[in-house]
Amino acid sequence: MSCTRTIEVHRYHDGELPPGQKAALEAHVAACAECSQLLADLRSVSVLIRRAPLADLPAAAADRLAQCRPWTADAGLIRVAGWLTAAAAAVLIIALLRKPVDSSPMVAGPALWETLVVTPSADIQDEAISEVVLAKWMADELSTERTGDLR
Amino acid sequence: MPDDKELARLIRRGDEAAFRRLVQREAPYLYGIARALVGNAADAEDLVQETFAGAFKGRYRGESSLRTWLVGILVRQAGMLRRSPWWRRRRPLRDHDATADPAGKVESTAGGDASKGVEARLDLATMLAALSPEHRAVIVLRELQGMTYEEMAAALGIPRGTVESRLHRAREELRKRYKGYL
Structure with missing residues (x-):
């Protein structure tokens, strides 16, 4: 193979060459003996393959294939999946039906979780108390000094 | 006689008669292609069986003929078979009856x-x-x-x-x- 356009000949043969390139390639094939021979051979190979007889299916193999049931392998799995779905739905319905009705008024005090969320932890509480104590002590000290000055 | 899409739909629903019709119609052709791909009778038969199983699990969208879709499955199954260690070990014994x-x-x-x-x-x-x-x-x-x-x-x-x-x-x-x- 010396011609550089053989790939295009294959594409042309397969109907894969863009329409805009067809005319140019056809002109090339008409002038190039190598590409002309290649195209003729590709056509012959295609015909040879398409006309080639297929191997016969043996009767015993045909019987075995007729007996195969592809859905039987999955049938058990599909059945179990159906049961599990039904069971899950039943549990959900029972849970909804058994849920106690809340009769308390809407304006009731904060729920326990709300109280817990807004209440500072013990450490923070201690810190806040110590700051109050310190402030009180400073105020007491200052007032004592002033009183002393007056004395 | 149902068209390809209808036949595929019936098979997916587990219609045995439709499946038998598909096997009767396509098995000889698929077997001939399988023999050309793998060479020996036993592997070819296995491939065709796997192809029908794959067709049952897959979804045919009607973009090509049912036969072309089945051949696509068959070719992929042949590739998987070729890559399996079991087939590689057995290859010298099984390759090409012809x-x-x-x-x-x-x-x-x-x-x-x-x-x-x-x-x-x-x-x-x-x-x-x-x-x-x-x-x-x-x-x-x-x-x-x-x-x-x-x-x-x-x-x-x-x-x-x-x-x-x-x-x-x-x-x-x-x-x-x-x-x-x-």
Whole structure:
């Protein structure tokens, strides 16, 4: 193979060459003996393959294939999946039906979780108390000094 | 007689009669292609069975004929079989019931020189036996199913450029080997 356009000949043969390139390639094939021979051979190979007889299916193999049931392998799995779905739905319905009705008024005090969320932890509480104590002590000290000055 | 889409829908719903109709209609063709792809009878039969199982699990969208869709599954199954360690171990024992000698498998309807004239015909399995499994697959999809390069790339899970190069090499091999028949 010396011609550089053989790939295009294959594409042309397969109907894969863009329409805009067809005319140019056809002109090339008409002038190039190598590409002309290649195209003729590709056509012959295609015909040879398409006309080639297929191997016969043996009767015993045909019987075995007729007996195969592809859905039987999955049938058990599909059945179990159906049961599990039904069971899950039943549990959900029972849970909804058994849920106690809340009769308390809407304006009731904060729920326990709300109280817990807004209440500072013990450490923070201690810190806040110590700051109050310190402030009180400073105020007491200052007032004592002033009183002393007056004395 | 239901069309391809209706037949596929019935089979997915577990309609045994529809499945039997599909097997009766397509098994001989699929077996012939399988023999050309894997060479021996036992693997070919397994492949066809796997193809029908795959067809049951897969979803046919009607973009091509049901037969072309089944051949796509068959070719993929053949690729998986080829890559399986079990098949590689058994390969020397199972590969090709038929020999790769074309002279021994020519079907001739007229006497004389079998390599000349349209009377001489090679069977597909013998013709493709000279090729690698990858090259057989692209030849089957292109020449027998008429798939485009893009469709072949999608069916085989390989880039379009690889499809083209395999196709070219496969044809070059066939062209050289069967020059006397062209």
